[in-house]
Amino acid sequence: MRNDAWGEGNLRPRLMTISGLLAQCLNSLQYGLLLFLISSGLTLIFGVLGVINLAHGSLYMIGAYATFVVVRATGSLWIALPVAMLGGILLGGLLERYLFRHFYKREHLDQVLLTFALILLFEESRSLLVGNDFYSVPIPTALDFSIPIVEGFSYAAYRFVVIGVCLVLAAALFVWIERTKMGAIIRAAAEKPEMVDALGIDPRRVHMTVFAVGTALALTAGALNAPLSSVYPNMGDGLLIISFVVVVIGGLGSISGAFWSALLIGTIDTMGKAYAPKLSGLAIYLLMAIVLLWRPTGLFGQRT
Amino acid sequence: MSAPLLAADNLHTYYGESHILRGISLTLAAGETVGLMGRNGMGKTTLIRTMLGLVKPRSGRVTIDGADVTGSDPFRIAQRGIAYVPEGRGIFATLRTMENLTIAERPGLDGSRQWTVDRILDLFPRLRERQHNMGHQLSGGEQQMLAIGRALLTNPRVLILDEATEGLAPLIRDEIWRTIRLVRDAGIATLVVDKTVSEVTAVADRVVVLVKGELVFAGTPAALLANQLLMQRTLGV
Ligand SMILES: Nc1ncnc2c1ncn2[C@@H]1O[C@H](COP(=O)(O)OP(=O)(O)O)[C@@H](O)[C@H]1O
Ligand SMILES: [Mg+2]
Secondary structure, three states: OOOOOHHHOOHHHHHHOHHHHHHHHHHHHHHHHHHHHHHHHHHHHHHHHHOOOOHHHHHHHHHHHHHHHEEEHHHHHHHHHHHHHHHHHHHHHHHHHHHHHHOOOOOOHHHOOOEEEEEHHHHHHHHHHHOOOOOOOOOHHHOOOOOEEEEEEEEHHHHHHHHHHHHHHHHHHHHHHHHHHHHHHHHHHHHHHHHHHHHHOHHHHHHHHHHHHHHHHHHHHHHHHHHHHHHHOOOHHHHHHHHHHHHHHOOOOHHHHHHHHHHHHHHHHHHHHOOOOHHHHHHHHHHHHHHHHHHOOOOOOOOO | OOOOOOEEEEEEEEEOEEEEEEEEEEEEEEOOEEEEOOOOOHHHHHHHHHHHOOOOEEEEEEEEOOOOOOOHHHHHHHHHHHHOOOOOOOOOOEEEEEHHHHHHHHHOOOOOOOOOHHHHHHHHHEEEEEEEOOOHOOOHHHHHHHHHHHHHHHOOOHHHHHHHHOOOOOOHHHHHHHHHHHHHHOOOOEEEOOOOOHHHHHHOEEEEEEEEOOOEEEEHHHHHHHHHHHHHHHHHH
């Protein structure tokens, strides 16, 4: 059947091969995992702090620019990655301690205005410090090669590294949330914050930890993806929107929901762009609308 | 005489414009057991929540060891050794039984670790069997045991129980009352809110009765039991 979205001009024969499909599968996985790093922080912060952080995409942007700056100065992505991670923890801790903490009991509109103001603040600072040009970050020379997968098809080694690092971080996040005392306190605080207080647990420590970890994950995502996407103004905006879709489909506040949802959205978006470019922009939002109507608590976030 | 461990002094608490607590004063001395009684909607839960800092009074004071804690963060009040078993149990449904216990565990104000997870699991063998289950998979009785065990793990000086036997089967109720006696005998001051007059009067040193946010009786269980008319009018028994 002929579908206009598959218009002849967009039919790229190379994609229609097995190796083309394989490449898109790996791209889907890599993009999905990256989305998870961003949306897990977003959903965790919403679940525990009750704040929808519109500046979460800007944190991703900061991670990417920090990586660009560090790589330019030191020539090493392996220095930039931990800098982004630790810098994220520090930045997140400070933001929570001196800004967000004062907004938990405020109106939603105040919170929206705060986080929107942060976007402007972060982008203006970026413009002042680094300018508005596009920059690329080189892939480390040791990884600047392709790994042959099947006859006639190979895949960039650095993309495998991104997949690997994301998987390690996702596993660490799961173990932390599901298997440690702090993780149990975080889940408890997302469910019944008042009861956590009544047990004598200092909620400020919990909030700060969650915000710091969420921020670090966003910066790390920006750092990992910088060599693949290059860095440019407002680069986090699109990812923020799509991360919201991930969070909604995964179920607000659910980490495991965000994981499966990120892989699903990553796949739909990647495959859509490759095989049905005219439809792809619409597909994920359509999916979100259907999920919101049909299962408002999300597809995966079934906890209680 | 030293200051009472926990005290409410002329508390007035509002929900919006409705005046719920109308000048309540109450003391709890170290090691003492006080029964707080009254029909539904009289303000028992509001009084407890005000003392715990979960609701702010419009006027009046809450003190711990004589120190003013009115308006303090609830976690600071809890850290002074006040433990809470809320109405409806407040179990973390998304946490395993064991996690519900371990997140609460900490030494008491004096550094004591009388109550350990092991001791709680010995006290409530059913919780040991269910230790890997999620909170929402437990029965009402098991949840109540978990709520009490969780509160005890903070090694408190005061245990406040709000309707801890409500909606439970008779055998489970008996087990909860046995536990409350055990807690009392361990020297922990207890404030017990319950509608079972016979049990409250049997376990408490003193009882107080609330009607529409005001104290209408404070005295010994014997004095309350002797006053048939008051019991009928204020408790409906
Ligand atoms: N969160 C609330 N908002 C408004 N009114 C409330 C709230 N909680 C309780 N009330 C009202 O306050 C009164 C006292 O309630 P409560 O303290 O729960 O009584 P009790 O524990 O003795 O049954 C009741 O009339 C109840 O309807
Ligand atoms: Mg009540």
